[in-house]
Amino acid sequence: AxxxxxxxxxxxxxxxxxxxxxxxxxxxxxxxYLFWYKQPPSRQMILVIRQEAYKQQNATxxxxxxxxxxxxxxxxxxxxxxxxxxxxxxxxxxxxxGNTPLVFGKGTRLSVIA
Amino acid sequence: xxxxxQTPSHQVTQMGQEVILRCVPISNHLYFYWYRQILGQKVExxxxxxxxxxxxxxxxxxxxxxxxxxxxxxxxLKIRSxxxxxxxxxxxxxxxxGTxxxxxxxxxxxxxxx
Numbered sequence: 001a002x003x004x005x006x007x008x009x010x011x012x013x014x015x016x017x018x019x020x021x022x023x024x025x026x027x028x029x030x031x032x033y034l035f036w037y038k039q040p041p042s043r044q045m046i047l048v049i050r051q052e053a054y055k056q057q058n059a060t061x062x063x064x065x066x067x068x069x070x071x072x073x074x075x076x077x078x079x080x081x082x083x084x085x086x087x088x089x090x091x092x093x094x095x096x097x098g099n100t101p102l103v104f105g106k107g108t109r110l111s112v113i114a
Numbered sequence: 115x116x117x118x119x120q121t122p123s124h125q126v127t128q129m130g131q132e133v134i135l136r137c138v139p140i141s142n143h144l145y146f147y148w149y150r151q152i153l154g155q156k157v158e159x160x161x162x163x164x165x166x167x168x169x170x171x172x173x174x175x176x177x178x179x180x181x182x183x184x185x186x187x188x189x190x191l192k193i194r195s196x197x198x199x200x201x202x203x204x205x206x207x208x209x210x211x212g213t214x215x216x217x218x219x220x221x222x223x224x225x226x227x228x
Contacts, residue, residue, distance in 0.1 A: 045219035097213050101159035
């Protein structure tokens with residue numbers, strides 16, 4: 001079974017600075033998808049960014065980018081120019097191709113310091 | 115932007131009672147999911163639904179749980195005889211056609227069992 005590991009339970013960053021959240025996963029599949037979801041205190045689950053495993057180019061969405069290292073099974077999230085609104089729980093998630101469920105990591109709680 | 119809507123936002127129920135959680139997925143989506151998140155823990159998959167039948171279910175999804183798409187728009191999760199340990203945030207998600215499409219989550223229903 002696939003597993004997702006987020007080794008940083010909590011992180012903090014100064015406003016306007018850059019922070020990187022770590023995620024590793026374990027799979028024997030070659031075709032899969034990776035996601036970062038943000039969960040603010042309101043408890044919504046908001047998609048931040050996604051990466052297809054067959055794409056070598058790292059995904060970017062405005063201030064959010066990933067460092068996808070397929071051989072190392074690593075999928076870190078970089079947040080640039082951190083804002084107070086970025087404070088949330090961040091979940092890394094994995095999905096096989098096809099209609100398969102997401103497998104989530106335990107999350108990293110990010111605090112942004114003004 | 116279309117979104118997944120869930121009702122109610124908070125449900126308080128006596129232990130042993132039946133509860134129905136409702137979800138309206140995004141209209142052109144074909145794949146539907148329920149996840150739960152016990153307070154302070156990671157998000158766990160319950161069940162996936164496609165073409166009017168369950169595609170996959172986890173070991174959590176035992177006989178007390180059922181899902182239904184009664185009218186082509188709503189997607190419901192029923193818990194027949196609630197237990198204290200069913201207290202959690204329940205998230206509905208839907209996904210459009212195309213293997214790489216991400217799952218979009220509703221805001222969740224907080225279920226409290228007394």
